[in-house]
Amino acid sequence: MVGCTTIPAQSPANLVGKKESGLASYYAMKYQFRTTASGERFNQMASTGAHRTLPFGTRVKVTNIKNKQSVIVKINDRGPFIKGRVIDLSRSAFSKIGDTDSGLISVTIEVVE
Template identity: 50%
Template sequence: MKTWLAGLSLASVALFLGGCASHSADPGQGAYTAQQGQAAYYSDAYQGNRTANGERYDRNALTAAHRSLPFGTRVNVTNLNNGRNVTVRINDRGPFTRGRIIDLSRRAAQQLGMIRSGTAPVRVIVLN
C-alpha cells in the first residue's frame, strides 16, 4: 500500500510539473515546436572553446545552446520585450542555469537587443 501511495504522489508531481512547462509538444515525436522562457548569452571568455558538437564557439556566429534539441536544429528566437527576432543554429548544450531555456551567441543577443540587460524573455520556435 505504501509503495502504491508513493508512486501515486510521484506521478502527481510529474503531472503537475509537466503542466507547468510552457511548450507545445508533439506526442508523436516527443519534441516541442515552441517554448517560452529566459534567454542569456555567452560571455566573451568562451570565444574559441569547443561546443558540445565539437566546433569552436564563435561569438560572431548565429548559434545557441539548448538542453535537448538536436545539433543543427534551426530555431527562431523572439525577444518578447521588443519583438526583435533572430534565427540561430543549435550547436551546444545548456543552459545550465535554472529558469533559462536557451543561451545565445553574442551576435544573436545583439540582434535581439539584449546585450545591455544580459537576459530577456523569449519565444523559441523550431524551424526544421
C-alpha cells in the same frame, strides 16, 4: 577511441513548430573559440545557441517577447543549466534581438526548418 558528431542539415521534421518560452542569456567572451558540445568551435559572431535537449544542427527562431525582434540560430551546444533559461545565445545573435547590457531577455523559441 575516436568519436564524431553528425549534425543534420535541417531540423528533424517532428520537431518543427515546437515552442518554448523563458529567458535567454548570452555567452561570455571567455568562451570564444572553445569547443562546443557538438565539436564546433564557438564563435561569438555566428548565430548559434545552446539548448539542453534539441539535436545539434536544429535551427530555432528566437523572439524577444518585449520588442518582437527575432533571430534564427543553429543549436551547436548544450545548456543553459540555470533554472528558467531556455537558450544561451552567441553575443551576436543576442544583440540582434536585445541589449547585451540587460544580460537576460524573455523570449519564445520555435523550431523552424
